[in-house]
Amino acid sequence: MIRSFRTPASTPRHNLNRLWFAQSTSLVGLQTGSVAVPLLAVDVLHADASQVALIGTLSSIPWLIAPVIGTIADRANRKQLLVVSHFGRALLWLTVPAAYLLGVLTLQQLWLVSAMVGLLSVVFAVGYRTFLPTIVPAAELGAANGKMGGTDATARAIGPAFAGYLIQLIGAVWTVLVQTMASLLAGVSTAAIRSDRRTAPRLDERAPRLTEWWRSITDGFACVYRIKPLRWLTLGETAYLFFFDVGFAIITVFFRTTLELTPTIIGVIFSVGSLGGILGATMATRLRAHAGFNSTVKTAAVLRGIGIAILPLSLLAPSHTLTIAVLIAGRGINACAWSVYEVLTDTYQQTTLPDNHRGSATAASLWLGNGASTIGAALAAALATTISTTALLTTAGIGAAAAGGISLLVNTTDSTGQADEATQPELTADHDEPEPR
CATH class of the missing domain: 1.20.1250.20 (MFS general substrate transporter like domains)
Incomplete structure (x- = not known):
């Protein structure tokens, strides 16, 4: 007791x-x-x-x-x-x-x-x-x-x-x-940290069998799939991270060789652009309160892809100063929108997932996203010898923006991102009360 x-x-x-x-x-x-x-x-x-x-x-x-x-x-x-x-x-x-x-x-x-x-x-x-x-x-x-x-x-x-x-x-x-x-x-x-012991998962005194480990892992993926808004958010995030890493893997080469920027300027672009991420994290909850969860997360998902798509447009700038301005703007839009998106989707996931499957479901979505990132970076490395960095970065930007379009399928039950009982997954088993056989 x-x-x-x-x-x-x-x-x-x-x-x-x-x-x-x-x-x-x-x-x-x-x-x-x-x-x-x-x-x-x-x-x-x-x-x-x-x-x-x-x-x-x-x-x-x-x-x-x-x-x-x-x-x-x-x-x-x-x-x-x-x-x-x-x-x-x-x-x-x-x-x-x-x-x-x-x-x-x-x-x-x-x-x-x-x-x-x-x-x-x-x-x-x-x-x-x-x-x-x-x-x-x-x-x-x-x-x-x-x-x-x-x-x-x-x-x-x-x-x-x-x-x-x-x-x-x-x-x-x-x-x-x-x-x-x-x-x-x-x-x-x-x-x-003084956490309430009632919130900690109960440990099973016996060692879990291999089938129970496997069931817990599959239940995590089931959580992500059966909660429809979370399904589309995860799919969009996975696609976005694939294209983001296609671009990120070669972006430094694009800056250094194609645009001939100095290391100092490259550092400034990354640092100043990242300030947009701080702004986005600060504004996220206010934007949700003003426009609702659905509209805010959809807009952020598309804008972070557009931020990447802006980067190769710097080649069209008529002066060196405008080139840097375009790069900072693109990076800033990407970082700001990404922070808004991450804050809202993390909150949605934490308030929607059942506690006894929160770890496995969170890991499932992170596994998909980081797996896509790894594949995207590897693909960019393989293609960089035959395709120009400008073409790769342009493709990455278009793909990232298109991935944001997947979020248009998201439709939560209310503007705060809370799910009702109908969206909760019906899993095959529970760690505290195993399914009777």
Whole structure:
């Protein structure tokens, strides 16, 4: 029997602040690492392009088992999963400067660390999305997701520049310590969250059978499919991420070789454009309140694709200044609309999915999206030798805008994005009460 108890009235706000701080520090660490680790491989270990590319590949491979992570999130304590993901990444990053001091640092270690950190990053991505609804009232989820989205956009805007400054100041090896400290702080902050034990999934004392694992994974995909608005949102997101990564994989080459921009200008375009993401995260809930969930999410889905389609139009600009202005505008529109879309769809998903399948369903949608991203990037790499970067980026923009059209099929039950009982999935089994045989 579960013992009931009351939590202080201020706990939800304090818990959100602790989770927000953990997410913020974790994202700063990840953005720092996205620059520090490849440069460490090049400057310290003298890696070539293919060896550096393998770092990103290995860190992405764990997304293949995201549905398994989601199933674990439905069975285990989600707060503990987040704590393990933070402290685990801190220990992994700490091995890099330690090995360097001992004179035994190798590319093989860097690859292994990247793969293990990638696995724990999947745990974090699934865990915080499923844990947030257990510590924040449903009516406040939109604002909470907006706060999280704003942090994500801020980290993407300032993280690479911050990392570049640190690397120049203290070197890539010691910049990795920033990732270690960030993960440690995130772990401590998450551990301090006082969650209501009634919200945690109940653990089955017996070890789950293989058939139960498989059923839980398929139930996650069933949730995504049977809730019609979520089905179309996930399909649109998957298609968009495929085309986005087709363009993103070659966009730096387009900037550098086709437009002949300097590295400084390229950095400015990414950073200034990313400010649109902060604006979008801040405006998302207000836009939904003004125009309704359906209209806002559909507009955002189309606009983020149009933002990519604008980028190759910079070739038509009559001056260098206008070229940069077009690029910043395109990137800004994309980032702003994407933040609006992510905040609203995350909130919709969190308030619609049943708690005992929230982890597996969230992982299912993330698996589809990240799988499409990987395929898109690989396709761009394969085609870049025979097709110009301008043609690839133009195709990516048109495809991303068309993917936004899929969202036009979304029709929730009301303007807030809440689903009624008719939209809830009827699954084949429940973890707490197995289907009678």
